[in-house]
Amino acid sequence: MYQEVKLELIFLLPIFLPFLTAIFLFLNKKLFNELITNFFTLNSALLSFAIAAYSFIALALDKFKPVNVELFQWISNPDISIGFTLDGLSGIMLILVTGLSFVIQLFSTSYMEKDENHCNYFVYFNFFVFSMLLLVMSSNFLVMFFGWELVGLSSYLLISFWSKKPAAAKAGNKAFVINRVGDFGFLIGLMIILDTFNTFDFYKILQNTSGIAESTITAISLFLMLGAFGKSAQFPLFSWLPDAMEGPTPASALIHAATMVTAGVFMLVRISPLLQHSKIASLLIIIFGLITALLAAFSAINQFDIKKVLAYSTISQLGFMFIAIGAGAYVAAIFHLVTHAFFKALLFLGAGAVIHSMHHEQDIRKMGGLRKKMPITASMMGIGTLAISGIPPLAGFWSKDEILASVFVNGGIYYVFWALTLGAAFLTAFYMGRHWLLIFEKDNGFEHSDVTEAPKAMTRPLLLLGVFSIFIGFINTPFFHGLEKVLHVTLENVEVTHLPKGITLVVLAVLSIGAGFTGLIIAFLLFGLELHKRIDLKKFKLESPINLVKDLSSNVLYLNKFGNLFFVSGMKNLSRKVAVVVDGMLIDGSVNFLSTAFNKSSKITSTTQTGLVRNYVVYFGLFLLLLIALFIATPLVPR
């Protein structure tokens, strides 16, 4: 008992430490120079990671029995309280967020050097970490919603950090507005939950799912799914994420790779006891995940912005996580979330290092041949590329293979889903191979004489993440189900899809490795050896289809334009009409009519006010006569 109480108090520290750091830095931002800011923010991040690790170990020794701490009860009926929980799921997220936050802040100290708002950046950064921890550590939907909204706010602040650039300000707005669409679904889901269960507490809700009608569960799942789609940038709410690349690159690494966008995945795994009862919601999640994974992977193959490729890749990988959730493989989803967090943070930070060395040039067509100039960055990015492509034994292979196998094992229509997922995995390897080759290998005829390796504060985080990207996959392999043990208590009553046994698993693994290798080899043939230039494309009549694919890819199937035309322009036209008809004619018209009526009538009556006393006396006399006439007509005393 004593130990439990101690843990309860301790695991709150990493949540509120970033918050206090943010406030502290904000209050002293005029006072602190860059060095002192870095000192405080790095130490705070390291401390909160250390405490998080301690809490996680303590939790592991206690066999992942959830630790709940209720700070206070807000309302007793319905039961709403402010509380936090530490179990396997939130423990993993706690370690992941605090750990990556430290590594990325280390990188940021160098990347954001000599920025005029250096201190502000770390204020927002710490505030973001706090919001994210609030989201993942909550023991009920209310606190989760607070975190959910604060994450939206702080991501807005970070995306439009360089708000002097109009594109950055716009991107921040776009992210915020599209997230609102998802949040609206989340909020409605919460209302239905409160109406059905009369509480927000995860434990109480998720233990009592048996007596609830399936239609209610489906409604809850669908609305929460909409929220997850917004936050995790799933089709059709994904277009904010590529635009969000306007923010500082380390912030992109944290928000758009490791933490914020995984909030939707995390939330759906959290409600998995509900979700497993709704076949429709699961099916929709896997379908939308599949669309997202394929669409984003397809869009990534002809992007030329170093960060946009990674952004579409993030969307696509998030699609993989949603596929896993839809297939009931919640452990695989979290597993892929963890591995993806590491290799995508690695890729983003590597991209940051390249951008830094290239003096803020982001077009990969102007790079090329950087491998000799930046060997560490190139090799680390290479590891990241191999990891995301699913090459064993790197991290991405284990998690992606587990997702593929879990989809396959469901049978029936899921064979189709499996084939499509495999296609997305192939595309992933292809565009990531292209990305790496265009940046580091292909000679584009640029000199890059002034490009040097990034400073040590940048390469060290890269090396660290590179090591993790290689080895983090071993936490959950078919031979060692580490993550499953961690999540065991959290997913106690959930039917988790398990991997197939024996030869099927081997065949599936070989196929997924094959897809990865094929993608990389084709990328190498096209962009390394430039095979397409040696073949006469016109002879095979391939030129126009290839150009069509290129065009569709770089324009994201024209979905943005369609959305712009349909929602933005349509809305604008509608609101313009409303402004003219309803506001201009109806409301303004009635108000104006009233005022002119008063004006005209008062003009008429005011002509009687001549200013001459004699005239007033005449009126007075006339009314006196009227009064007398009234008296005569109606006797004062009734008979």
Place this chain on the structure above:
Amino acid sequence: MLEVTTDWYLTLAAILFSIGFLGMMIRKNALIMFMCIELMLNAVNLTFISASKHFGQVDGQIFVFFVLVVAAAEVVVGLAIIVSIFRKQSSASVDVLNVSRG
């Protein structure tokens, strides 16, 4: 010999009131208009007193005292206004003072 009845007094009061009212309507000298108001007030006083005598009650006479007091107060204020008008335009005509016309 004709007997002087209440009707006579009432008629006299009505005539006095009408003269006062007519004066108010046609004259523009502030001082004359003021006198017309006094005339009307006293016509009303006469009505009160004759009615009081007719019904044998003192209520009307008490009212007359009130009217006298109010009239005295009004004279104080009114004459002050007239003096200030006179200072401003060196005539007591009220027709010039039509700034509050609509």
